[in-house]
Amino acid sequence: MTTDTTASEIELTIGAPAHGGHFVARHEGRVVFVRHALPGERVRARLTEAGDGAKFWRADVVEVLESVPGRVEHFWPEADALRAASRGRLPVGGAEFGHIELPLQRELKAQIFAEQLSRLAKEDRTVTVEPAVEEREDGLHWRTRASFSVAPGGRLAMHAHRSEELIPVQRMPLAVDAVNDLQLWDVDFSGVSRVEVAVPSTGAPLVLLIPAAGAHPKALGRIASALPEGTSIASWDPETSTLNRLRGRTWVQESVLGHDYRVTGAGFWQIHRSAPLTLAQAVLDGLQIQPGEQVADLYAGAGLFTAPLADAAGESGRVLSVEGSPGASRDARKNLFASPQVEILQGRVDKSLAAYEGRLDVVLLDPPRVGAGKDVVRRIDAAAPRTVGYVSCDPASFARDLGYFKDLGWQLDSLRVFDLYPHTHHMESFAVLTRP
Structure with a gap:
């Protein structure tokens, strides 16, 4: 209040x-x-x-x-709380640790993660936060996805923390150079409420326009003509989940560990440029999938983990991919069409697992920020896997779910925490759970 x-x-x-x-x-x-x-x-x-x-x-x-x-002095003036206060303004959200030396940021994140484990899962463990693969020393220019609001007058802006106040921006230091090189700050986005940008590892960037209520359809054409040549442009209506191509592709292509992935429109993909490789390699190292094993990849998205898991399980194995988003599931079908050992299910994870009681060797889950919840944990336990791998972007929801697993007799075997969001409080983790 x-x-x-x-x-x-x-x-x-x-x-x-x-x-x-x-x-x-x-x-x-x-x-x-x-x-x-x-x-x-x-x-x-x-x-x-x-x-x-x-x-x-x-x-x-x-x-x-x-x-x-x-x-230290904040690297981004618009996000610097002290500078903003001296001007009677609020700072831009999204770089709330930018005033802290990077090694100290990771020490603080480790303390936070350990505290969540102890308080919510009764798990006392020393935590170390690792940088991403090929991380820059300054922790900048890592975002391959960026989201902007549009201020009155049509210029790009960002919100202050827990506020409706919009602050105009002229650059995004956390974004990869290709985002800033688009010079979107110079474009009049009147008629659009939000602008999403995705820069893939290969191919053209995609600019996604979310129209404002009551906007004239011609506004999208005007904006598209003002954007750089070679940029794919599409519009997205979140209310109807309608994706319309304005120019180029409605998707971007990503490549990880020899696999190519198509990610459509507003589909989820890891934000840090090195996060897909960092996490995929951690999953393979931690789970040690054997040829012929039965594996489930839950909340699988476009198939980032499914493809390397299928490689590890081999043609004699089986990988179940479960994803709730219809769009992401369609992407997975295209991305994994050459892997006959993969079965793709679109729907709720708990319901999809009901048919696999006692039938899985390994389960990997990468739930949204709210976590998996007690019902899903119980379904995973009923599938009787030898190992569970848990990818998480939130230490609190992970610790809560870990407590549910521990109540069912599981134990935390190994834990790796990654600083995939430098200069913010966010972090990513991968845990391996086993039965005693």
């Missing part, structure tokens, strides 16, 4: 990091979750969400009174 106290500023001493990009402080006994801080700092913070009856408050640092080692 937000009240008139949001204009208040308070002095705080910052404590431990917390999940979600915050740091914990206390003010007169009340917990305050503070962004853009560092443990041990003394800061002046502006309350952004506060109320007398609230269990906790939220705040943004506006001035550092006593700094600590590890704080």
Whole structure:
């Protein structure tokens, strides 16, 4: 709840990091979750969400009174909380750890992950956060996907954290050069509410236009003509899941470990340029699939993991690919048509697993940020695999699901955590679970 106290500023001493990009402080006994801080700092913070009856408050640092080692100048002025505050504005969201040295970011992420494991799964373990394969020393230029809103006047903008305020942007330092080279900031996107950009490992970039309500159809043609030649352009209606080609392809092509993948429109693909290789190799190393084994790839998307799993299982094996999104499932059918040992099911994971009780050797799951949930965990357990591999983009939902697995007699065999989102609080993990 937000009240008139949001204009208040308070002095705080910052404590431990917390999940979600915050740091914990206390003010007169009340917990305050503070962004853009560092443990041990003394800061002046502006309350952004506060109320007398609230269990906790939220705040943004506006001035550092006593700094600590590890704080650096933010690489992106629009996302710099201190600079934004000096101008009476909010910072762009999406680079909330940009004021922290990269090695310290990974130490803080490791602390957060370990705390989630201990609190939610009763699993005490030392965690190390690894960089992605071929990561840059500065942690910049890794995003192959970028999403922008459109401000009044038609220029690209991004939201402030937990705010409807739009902040115009002229560049995106976390994006690969090919995103910035499109110079989308110079285009009038009037008539569009959002712009999605995907730069594949091979082939032309794709710009996806999400029309604004009531926009004139001619607006899309005008925008398409203003975009660079050689760029594929399509429009996407989230309400009807309708994808329309305006120019070039409605999909991009990705390549990982010798496999080519078609990813259509708004279909999911790992954002970091090295994430697909980093995770696919971790999965193969961790699961050690044997020829002839029966494997399930759950929440399989376009088949990033399914293809190498099928290679490992061989022609005598069997790989079940389960995906809820019709579009992603269609992509998987095209991507895996040359792998006869793969069976593709489009539908809910829990229902799809019902027919495989006691029939699987290995299960891999890569659920959305909310996690798999108790019902899916029970279905996986009923399939009686020797090993479960769990790819996660959220330590809290992973720890919760790990607790469900532990209740059923599973144990955490190995865990790798990857910094696939440098300068943000996000991280990715891969865990191997076995029976004692």
